[in-house]
Every structure is written in structure tokens, then in C-alpha cells.
């Protein structure tokens with residue numbers, strides 16, 4: 452499965468990593484993501500250049516790659532914030548290009564930008580985001596989430612008075628307010644101190660149950676440790692796509708380093 456190479460990288464990868472874009476989706480297992488031939492054209496520049504990805508439900512995929520490799524472009528597509536120029540994308544069994552609205556409530560996004568309203572309290576933020584989904588605000592769930600992220604005692608404080616780590620915890624609650632099946636993490640550790648990062652780890656562990664995660668990370672070691680599956684992009688193409696169990700850690704690091712400097716499309 453190590454697939455479509457990016458320039459010099461493909462030679463280094465060939466034969467080194469098993470599998471392909473199928474990520475060990477064994478017969479019969481449900482796919483959370485089934486992307487085929489995704490292309491994103493920005494004028495004369497190509498952000499994604501034929502990306503295939505088949506990810507089983509319940510997996511944790513870490514996406515790596517140098518600056519400009521296409522990680523954000525791919526994540527934005529999965530978050531239904533951007534459409535591919537070409538290709539197909541099915542998520543959670545739904546055609547994401549034909550029926551994006553049917554998917555929005557099933558996908559949550561946590562990025563290094565908190566996407567919270569500073570003048571609203573923690574609770575008001577969650578009520579607002581909850582009200583965007585069918586059924587309106589779910590007060591019991593909001594209370595449960597505030598306890599989960601250990602912000603119950605700050606529920607009535609404006610978010611602008613929160614530390615970065617606290618905002619990040621609240622953004623997890625925001626992303627989970629609609630109980631999504633697919634959670635997208637865009638460099639969630641960016642700007643967190645070691646303690647806040649540890650708390651964030653614990654929170655992610657506590658909300659893993661049955662959900663599928665996709666995380667973009669520049670931290671090779673952390674991203675590798677957390678994932679069940681790994682994807683390396685360079686120049687908008689898939690360089691490596693494999694179950695972690697199939698990847699030797701040292702070889703993976705070498706493969707990743709080989710992409711640095713060839714990522715910008």
C-alpha cells in the first residue's frame with residue numbers, strides 16, 4: 452500500500468511499508484472514510500493530487516507531512532469545509548459530495564483555533580453549538596460534557612478568561628456536543644504546555660469509545676504513538692499509508708524525514 456510517491460520519496464518507500472490506501476480494512480469491516488482519487492486544484496497549484504484513503508471505523512489515523520504537503524486541504528475536505536475538484540468521498544456510509552448536510556452532525560472538528568466565542572460563557576458556547584444541530588440544545592449532554600472536560604466549575608465564566616489549555620478542553624466538548632462518529636483533530640497540541648497536553652491525551656482516551664479519529668500532526672512521535680493507522684503526504688500525494696502495526700517505528704521515521712523538503716506542491 453505504500454503508494455503514489457512524491458518525487459524522490461517514492462523510491463525510498465517502495466517495498467518498505469506494506470499495504471496501500473486500504474489501511475487494513477479487512478473484509479466486511481465498515482469504512483469510516485472511503486476517498487478515491489481526491490484532487491484539489493487551487494488555480495495552477497494542486498493541494499491534493501489523487502489521494503486514496505480507506506479507513507476502517509473506529510481507527511485513529513495520524514496524518515503527517517511537511518509544510519504544504521496537503522494535510523489541511525485533506526482535513527478540510529473531511530470536515531466538509533471544502534469540496535474536491537475531482538474524486539469521490541464517502542464518509543460513514545454517506546456520499547459526502549452528494550449529501551454533506553446529512554453528515555455535518557456526525558463530524559466534529561477540533562483545531563488549534565478554539566472556534567469558541569470569547570464573550571459567551573462555557574455553557575453558552577456549548578448551548579449555541581448544540582442548537583445548530585437537529586433537536587436543539589441538549590442540556591443534559593452539555594452538563595455531562597462540562598464535567599468530562601473538568602470545566603464544570605467555570606461553566607458561567609466568559610471563555611475569554613480561560614487559559615489556552617482550558618479553551619482547548621472546552622473545544623473538545625464543543626466538538627463532541629453532537630456526539631459525532633468522526634472526530635477531526637488539526638494539530639490539537641499546538642500551543643499546549645506538557646501538562647495541558649497530558650490532560651488532552653487523557654480526554655481523548657476517554658472519548659475514544661467507538662469513534663473514528665483523524666489527526667493532523669507535526670509531532671511524529673506523538674502522532675505515531677496515538678494512531679492505529681498512519682498516512683504521510685508529500686506534494687499532495689500519499690507517500691505512506693499503513694496500519695501502525697505494519698510499520699517499523701525507525702523505518703517510519705526515516706520515511707517521514709525523506710519527505711521533508713519535498714512537500715510543497
Ligand SMILES: Nc1ncnc2c1ncn2[C@@H]1O[C@H](COP(=O)(O)OP(=O)(O)OP(=O)(O)O)[C@@H](O)[C@H]1O
Pocket residue numbers: 493496497498499516517518519520521522523524525715716
Ligand atoms: N486557499 C488556497 N489557495 C491557494 N493555494 C492553497 C490554498 N490552500 C492551500 N493551498 C496550497 O495547497 C498546498 C497544500 O496546502 P496545505 O495547507 O494543505 O498544506 P499543509 O500540509 O497543511 O501545510 P502546513 O504543514 O504548512 O500546515 C500548498 O501548496 C498550499 O500553498
